[in-house]
Amino acid sequence: MSKKEIMQANQYLTFVMRDEDFAIEIAKVREVLDVSSLTRIPRMPDYLSGVINLRGNVVPVMDLGLKLGMAPVEKTKNTCIMIVEVEVEGFEVELGVLTDSVQMVLNLPPEAVEPVPKMGTDLNTDFIKGMGRQDEKFLIILDIDTILASEGKATLREGGMAEAAPADAENAGMADIP
């Protein structure tokens, strides 16, 4: 491992969805974009938001909120698209991930990352790499490869949060499919 790789291995990009803190490994993230014109692909599951033109390439975009079984991502001035690179069926593909807002790049040494407790939480451990401790807060470190490669929704909490969250009519229009 080169020095750079070691550095990257301990670095995470943190973001917020529905007031909850999440993180993914920085090595997976290509860039972060503002939401520009998004072309919806009709007749597809709601978590597939559409496609964008990324410098001449058509890149699919996914609503991470809906994909994780939570409420759809709200469209505000903070909303952004993280372009991540994931491996699907042996191919590297670029994919846009819609989130509420991206926070910062965080250094987390391995000892600050704890495995997900098997008991006592309603979190689905399949999609989580671990829990990162930052000061007093806990971050959920997502296993973005597994999430994006999974068919259908990758519901994070068995209880489900989608129903609990108030469905904003304007935002839901973007992702809601009867």
Place this chain on the structure above:
Amino acid sequence: MESGSICESHRNMSLSGIKKALKLEIAARSGENIGAGSKALRDGQMAEPEYAEIFREETSELLEELESSLLDLEKAPEDLKLVGRVFRAMHTIKGSGSMFGFDEIAGFTHHVETVLDLVRNGKVPVTNELIDQVLAARDHIKNLLDASTVGGEAEQGRGNEIIAALKALAAGETASSGVTKEVSEKSSESAAAAGKTGEEVPLDKGGLAHYRIRFCPLAAFAESGLKEEDLFKELEKLGECSVFHTNKEQQPCSEQPKWDIILTTAEGLNAVKDVFIFVEHLAQISIKTLIEDVEQEDLLEHKRIGEILVERGDVMFEDVERVLAQQKPLGKMLVDAKLVSHAQIESALAEQKTYQQNKFLAKSKGSIRVASEKLDKLINLVGELVVTQARLSQVSASIEQNEFLEPVEEVERLTAELRDCVLDVRMLPIGTTFGKFSRLVRDLSSELGKEIDLVTEGAETELDKTVIERLNDPLIHLIRNAIDHGIELPAERETIGKPRRGYVRLTAIHSGANVIISIQDDGRGLDPAKIRAKAEANGLLTPKEEISDQEVLGLIFAAGFSTAEKVTNVSGRGVGMDVVKSAIDNLNGSVEISSRKGEDTTITITLPLTLAIIDGLLVRAGDTHFVLPLNMVEECVELTSAEIARYHGRRVLPVREHLMPYVRLRDFFEIEGERPDREQMVVVQMDGDRAGVVLDEVIGGHQTVIKSLGWIYRQAEGLSGSTILGSGEVALIIDVPQLVQRAHREEAMSIRSRSAAVH
């Protein structure tokens, strides 16, 4: 060839020079001394991996050629040209194999070549067993070649078996001297004529042979009253001929004259010899062909004048070396040094010219090999250029500057031209794929005990490279099906009055922006009743459902459908036709089947010429832009709310006195918002089926660079891809066949539900 020629080439230490020199050396030694040749190389260039790659590519091509020649030879065993082709392919594989250090291939091929040489000389006849063995040898070379890539071990034993079988064939035939061959008779005749065997005269790429005739009349010649000029006139009748009096200046009257004649002719060696037939005893005549092996012609093209003179024995190699050291034109230096006469130089120059012309011929017809990634990159760049150009046009239209308009239009025209050019470069004749199928048909039919001919038509039809590559597997599948399920056993065919031999006919033709490929066999055909029964058993159809026979036949494309009663290792595992269908769908093509029970089955595949860039019609529904492939668009009509009301909400509209079903994009793609009062309907057609696509606005033509929607959207309904507009927005390309089908299905359903409501 003397070793001098190699040193000569070493003078220019360019890589290609060395390569050529080494190739020359190998060519000279091949046959007797393979090991030494490859060793010489090992010290030099062999380690270069790109040469090994070139060897693999070239050998793969040669093996394909070998296979098709062998299959042709099987049909016409007497054709000596085919034997020559087979031999030359093997010979080249051996030669370059040892040159690039593929010793195992070279060693094996050497033995095969030895047997083929006997065949070429008419000592061993062409039999089916021989073809079988040589085909097996070809496969073995292929295995060795593949093994050298992946580093695996090919079976050594297999090679020995083949060699043993070939040797046995050769030994058996040469021992039975009862077999007299036409060829050997001929050769003995002509051997008597000029002391040279009657082996085939090599021809250049233009089908012409080149001879060097050295004619030295004896004293008796002049006494007989014959004139050299008369002979030369005879020669001129055969073709282009240059005559040189080589010792005119050197020794004016001491000796009898000597003549060198360079003759380029389409006639054979015998015709040339006939000219001299009456003066044979009056002169020394030697006739030599200049190009010794068509396959190695490229080596000889580069012969220098020094080499030619040395080879002719006109001058010693050392003398050439010495004279070369002084930097003057070689010809002049040699004359100055009184080593050769002026005329000798002239003569040699003329010979050199024939080589150069040959090279020119080869060049003008020639092609270059380009890695396909480079082409793909080129296509991508042109695609981006097209997108940028669209943007430029849009900007120019919006700022309305007249002086700007003209160059922008020029760029538009050039871009379109460039696009067509680049797309054309990627076009390949489909025959490259067809060629492979002869072997498949041969092997399969013999395995199944059937007698089947493969007939191909339109092999020159050109299609995008990617399309051809992705078409290979579906076609193999369809041909296997035709052979296994379609065509009956010979005995069965005879009892029902069909000829013993069945056929599979593979045709390709252009039709507009599409290519139509059909696979037809004259086998037992498909039985709609049987398919129906099977479909009902599989739950694809309910017994009450009434569908036409044509639709029943279409069911065989459904997943998990196979009517073969028993599963063979050839076909019939129920995965197949649906795989074929989806492969063709992925190529934006369509596949249809028609069959007459007991007579024939035809599968017709319609494919677009290219996958990368299409002409499209840009339309809009709501805020979303869509592109319809222009080759499927027939016309545009208007749809008003009054007309919608006239048909009570049924989705049909009369177009040219036919009620045409339509699909509204807003409904199909669930686009929100009010639809306008006047909508547009674009009439599209697909395989004769027509339907309307209703949308808000037709914007105009659009050069569409197709971009995949990505793996996430591979199941997107009604869409086949996307493209980027001049504004940077992504537009979606409509999958017209899916939409048309959908329109017809919905219309049929609404009629059914209506009639149900009436009853």
